[in-house]
Amino acid sequence: MARGEIELSKLTKQFADVTAVDAIDLHVPAGEFFSLLGPSGCGKTTTLRMIAGFEQPTSGEILLDGADVAYTPPHHRSVNTVFQNYALFPHLNVYDNIAFGLRRAKRPKNEIKERVGQALELVQLSGYERRKSSQLSGGQQQRVALARALVLNPAVLLLDEPLGALDAKLRKALQIELKSLQQEVGITFLYVTHDQEEALTMSDRLAVMNGGHIEQVGAPQDVYEDPETLFVADFLGVSNLMEARVVSTGTDACRVAVDGYELETRGTDRDVIGAAKIVIRPERIELEEHGAPSGPNRVPGMVERLVYVGSAVQVIVRAATGETLQALVQNKGGGGPGFEQGTPVQLHLPADALRVLPSGIGDEPSIKGKESDEDEAEEAEEETAAAT
Amino acid sequence: MTAVAEQRPSAGFSTAARLRGWLRNPWGKPRFLVVVTWAYIVWSIVPVLIAVQFSFNATRSRTVWDSFSTRWYWGDPVDSVWHDPTLRHALVQSFKLAGADVLIAVPLGVLLALGLARWRGRGSGVSNFIMLFPLVTPEIVMGVSLLLVFSELFTFIHTGTLAQILGHVTFSISFVVVIVRGRLFSIGRQYEEAAADLGASPFVALTRVLLPLLTPAIVASAAVVFAISADDFVISQWLSKGGETDTVPIRIYSATRAAPLPSVNAIATIMMVSTLIIVTLGFLTWRFFTRGERRAGKAAEDIGGAFNLT
Numbered sequence: 020m021a022r023g024e025i026e027l028s029k030l031t032k033q034f035a036d037v038t039a040v041d042a043i044d045l046h047v048p049a050g051e052f053f054s055l056l057g058p059s060g061c062g063k064t065t066t067l068r069m070i071a072g073f074e075q076p077t078s079g080e081i082l083l084d085g086a087d088v089a090y091t092p093p094h095h096r097s098v099n100t101v102f103q104n105y106a107l108f109p110h111l112n113v114y115d116n117i118a119f120g121l122r123r124a125k126r127p128k129n130e131i132k133e134r135v136g137q138a139l140e141l142v143q144l145s146g147y148e149r150r151k152s153s154q155l156s157g158g159q160q161q162r163v164a165l166a167r168a169l170v171l172n173p174a175v176l177l178l179d180e181p182l183g184a185l186d187a188k189l190r191k192a193l194q195i196e197l198k199s200l201q202q203e204v205g206i207t208f209l210y211v212t213h214d215q216e217e218a219l220t221m222s223d224r225l226a227v228m229n230g231g232h233i234e235q236v237g238a239p240q241d242v243y244e245d246p247e248t249l250f251v252a253d254f255l256g257v258s259n260l261m262e263a264r265v266v267s268t269g270t271d272a273c274r275v276a277v278d279g280y281e282l283e284t285r286g287t288d289r290d291v292i293g294a295a296k297i298v299i300r301p302e303r304i305e306l307e308e309h310g311a312p313s314g315p316n317r318v319p320g321m322v323e324r325l326v327y328v329g330s331a332v333q334v335i336v337r338a339a340t341g342e343t344l345q346a347l348v349q350n351k352g353g354g355g356p357g358f359e360q361g362t363p364v365q366l367h368l369p370a371d372a373l374r375v376l377p378s379g380i381g382d383e384p385s386i387k388g389k390e391s392d393e394d395e396a397e398e399a400e401e402e403t404a405a406a407t
Numbered sequence: 408m409t410a411v412a413e414q415r416p417s418a419g420f421s422t423a424a425r426l427r428g429w430l431r432n433p434w435g436k437p438r439f440l441v442v443v444t445w446a447y448i449v450w451s452i453v454p455v456l457i458a459v460q461f462s463f464n465a466t467r468s469r470t471v472w473d474s475f476s477t478r479w480y481w482g483d484p485v486d487s488v489w490h491d492p493t494l495r496h497a498l499v500q501s502f503k504l505a506g507a508d509v510l511i512a513v514p515l516g517v518l519l520a521l522g523l524a525r526w527r528g529r530g531s532g533v534s535n536f537i538m539l540f541p542l543v544t545p546e547i548v549m550g551v552s553l554l555l556v557f558s559e560l561f562t563f564i565h566t567g568t569l570a571q572i573l574g575h576v577t578f579s580i581s582f583v584v585v586i587v588r589g590r591l592f593s594i595g596r597q598y599e600e601a602a603a604d605l606g607a608s609p610f611v612a613l614t615r616v617l618l619p620l621l622t623p624a625i626v627a628s629a630a631v632v633f634a635i636s637a638d639d640f641v642i643s644q645w646l647s648k649g650g651e652t653d654t655v656p657i658r659i660y661s662a663t664r665a666a667p668l669p670s671v672n673a674i675a676t677i678m679m680v681s682t683l684i685i686v687t688l689g690f691l692t693w694r695f696f697t698r699g700e701r702r703a704g705k706a707a708e709d710i711g712g713a714f715n716l717t
Contacts, residue, residue: 073600093603094612106601110619110696119615120605171605 022084022097023049023174023207025070030079030089032065039065041231042079047209047224049084049174052201054210054218057228058254063211066228067177070209071100084174094123098175099168103183105160107152113139113163114148120171138170141200158189165200175207182217194220215255219243227251243300249376252298259304259344263297265375273375278340282316284373296376303372304346306334309363316373318366320344322358334358338366455679462672469669479673488673496651497658498674502681503568504643504654505636508575513629515576516583517621521613523584524591541581549578550645557646570646571654575636582635583628590624623693630689634682 025047032040040062047053055063068074070081072093081089088096099120107116117138121131139145142162152160161181168176181197182190198221201208212218218225219239226236227250235247246252249260263275263282270286275297284297309319319339326333327350334346344366358364430439461469465476476482481489488494523535541549553574557564564570598620602612618625640656647653653661655678662671 071600071604073603093600094606094608098604100601100604102597102601104597106597108598108601108616108620110616119602119607123606123611167605 024082024084025053025175025207025209026080026082026085027066027070028080028082030066030069030081031077032062032069032074033077038231040069040076043228043231043233045226045233045236047207049207050205052198052208052210052221052223054212054222054225055228056212056215056218056225056254058213061228062231063213063228064179067100067179067209067211070175071098071177072096097173098177099171099173100177100179101161101164101168101181103180105152105164105181107160107163107167109152111151112148113144113150113152113155116152116163117167117170119167124171134170135166138166141169141203142166157185158193161185161193165197169204173206175209176201178208178210180212181210182214183212190217197221219255227254229254245374246298246376249296249298252374252376257301257345258298259301259342261297261299261340261342261344263295263375265292265295268292268375272370275373275375277318277342280318280340282318282368282373283370284375285371287375289375289377297373298376299344299368299372299374301333301345301347302331303369304336304344305367305369306336306346306348306358307365307367308357309365311365313365314367316368316370318368320364320366322360322362322364325358325360336364336366458672459676459679461669462676464669464672467668469667469672479668479670480677483670486668486670488670488677491670493653494658494670494674497653497655498677500568500652501637501655501678504571504575504639505633507572508579508636509629509632511572512576512580512632513583513625516580516628517587517625519580520584520587520591521617524588538581538584541578542585544578546578546639546641550574550642553577553642554645566646566648567652571643571652574642574646575639578642579632579635582631586628586631587621587624590621594620623696626689626692626696630686633685637678637682 025045027043027045029042029044030040031038031042039060043062043066055066057063065074069076069089070083072088072091076089079089080087083096083098108119111119114135117135118131121134126134135148136145139147142165144159144162144166147155147159147163152163155163161184164181178197182193185193194217197208201221210218210221222239224236224238225242227234227242229250235242235251237245242251243255246255246258252258252260261277263277266274266276266281268287268289272286273284275282275284275295277297282297307317320336322334323337323343324335326335329350331350332348334348336344336346338344346366429435430442432438460472462479463475463477464473465478466473479487481487484490488498519538523531523538526534553570554566557566557570557573564573594617598616599609599612602616603609607615638656639654640660643654644657644660647657655674659671659675662668
């Protein structure tokens with residue numbers, strides 16, 4: 020597939036005095052499942068809307084297969100969108116909804132019929148042609164929206180949190196379905212979401228956005244395992260952060276001092292010396308019994324709290340360095356992790372799971388954005404939407 | 408016995424206490440409100456029913472009932488609505504004005520609503536507010552100023568049918584704008600964006616998506632405009648040149664000041680029934696077009712409320 024390559028260059032969007040998207044550069048090769056991940060108001064939806072053509076960029080370029088479409092109106096772009104709330108036309112039935120785009124393209128009648136049939140088959144909704152969208156469940160509406168967009172053979176399919184309105188179980192099922200659908204049709208999917216798990220599950224690559232900037236681009240594994248900024252480390256799952264002082268750096272390994280304990284961490288090619296932060300994922304912390312043979316990268320601690328979450332048990336440990344760390348122990352049955360509140364333990368922080376991040380870069384991750392839906396930029400978006 | 412023990416405690420109280428309990432029972436129907444509502448309905452509808460009744464009176468009296476007759480509709484060779492040219496002309500004039508008003512004010516109002524709702528930025532707030540002016544301006548002020556406009560400024564427009572139509576359109580357009588804009592806000596931009604996304608030009612998006620979605624509001628506002636235009640007295644009166652351009656309300660007003668006959672009741676009944684039919688048709692059309700939405704249990708009430716304006 021040669022179609023569907025997206026290149027954004029210095030793309031910027033300002034709403035009144037809010038810069039929703041701040042000079043981002045991004046390259047998405049054809050046929051990739053690419054996600055824009057970030058909290059509300061990070062600019063991901065605005066970016067998508069600029070690619071779709073609903074917003075005009077303040078400056079910058081949007082190259083679609085090499086041609087700048089930044090000033091092409093939406094109805095002349097070979098991209099189609101699956102909207103967050105589907106936006107199925109309520110006055111039309113399923114068939115007419117899906118045929119809408121083909122009719123605008125003035126396709127012959129029998130071709131429309133055939134292609135709508137195929138699209139319905141693709142989303143497993145054959146036989147629903149005469150239903151109105153109000154007679155469909157959320158998941159079915161979502162599939163119709165998908166069929167309506169895919170039937171036009173777009174170069175790029177834009178998806179704006181398409182699973183956001185569905186319940187957790189259906190969402191999981193549709194994640195897998197969407198991914199295999201994308202592999203089947205082979206076109207570029209640009210997927211906007213604030214759900215890190217969704218992005219990690221489905222994407223070939225993803226970009227983590229924050230405050231109108233792209234923090235990191237990479238494969239899910241790289242971004243999760245190798246966060247480059249504190250924001251990324253924090254936004255993609257729970258991270259344990261510790262203040263540290265870098266003793267020596269190297270591309271193979273670094274040595275840091277955390278409150279008297281010297282730890283070895285993964286190497287970095289960054290020039291970090293002095294004050295820094297180290298991060299480790301909860302599932303990488305190994306808990307050992309107190310008194311187990313000591314070794315490198317081991318810190319004593321005390322179990323503060325146990326939280327049962329079903330498939331695992333979160334163990335909150337107060338380390339001797341003063342930090343409170345969260346460890347995740349898989350639930351294998353047999354009466355829990357074997358630790359109780361108040362028992363002393365030994366934390367093993369494997370060197371390849373520890374990562375040094377320079378203090379200052381991406382500091383103060385705006386965790387509040389993760390919860391609140393009323394971040395400034397998003398508000399600005401909504402305002403303009405409401406004003407229309 | 409348990410049955411006795413479970414009896415309502417109010418059973419033993421005095422009549423007054425029981426009545427209070429009946430009215431105030433927080434778990435029961437809101438009976439006090441129901442009583443007030445019915446009192447209002449009776450109060451407002453009884454005079455109308457009496458007026459309708461006397462339109463069928465066999466004698467010339469509007470107060471003493473004799474027997475049923477259609478004399479004042481068409482039976483009387485001189486004074487019936489059908490045979491009295493002034494009454495007949497008034498009826499024709501009223502329908503003419505109301506019809507023309509609907510045909511002009513509704514399309515214009517829809518365009519205005521679209522423009523106002525899609526207009527972002529400076530001036531949009533002010534013009535949105537100004538659109539409401541005709542709703543709050545006393546009609547008499549509006550009538551006088553319109554007369555001044557036509558007698559001093561646009562002197563090529565003389566009082567009479569044209570001036571009356573312009574007057575009616577001027578004040579009824581606000582109703583259309585308010586109703587249609589409400590619907591536009593509840594629809595939002597998403598359907599237009601979806602249409603554009605699927606390759607529809609702005610014009611096609613308007614005709615294929617937005618207008619069908621606006622149909623209930625358009626029908627509702629047409630019914631409202633017809634009703635208020637047929638109802639109008641002040642503006643019709645100021646801009647009338649007398650004679651054939653007098654409308655039914657004007658005719659009724661002047662007739663009741665002279666020697667009123669039951670034919671006045673008859674013409675009023677005809678006006679009322681035809682307005683009711685138009686509004687009912689509008690309401691049924693609205694129900695028809697929003698049936699899908701109501702099943703989904705969504706909005707739509709905001710438009711249903713429009714019918715309360717009549």
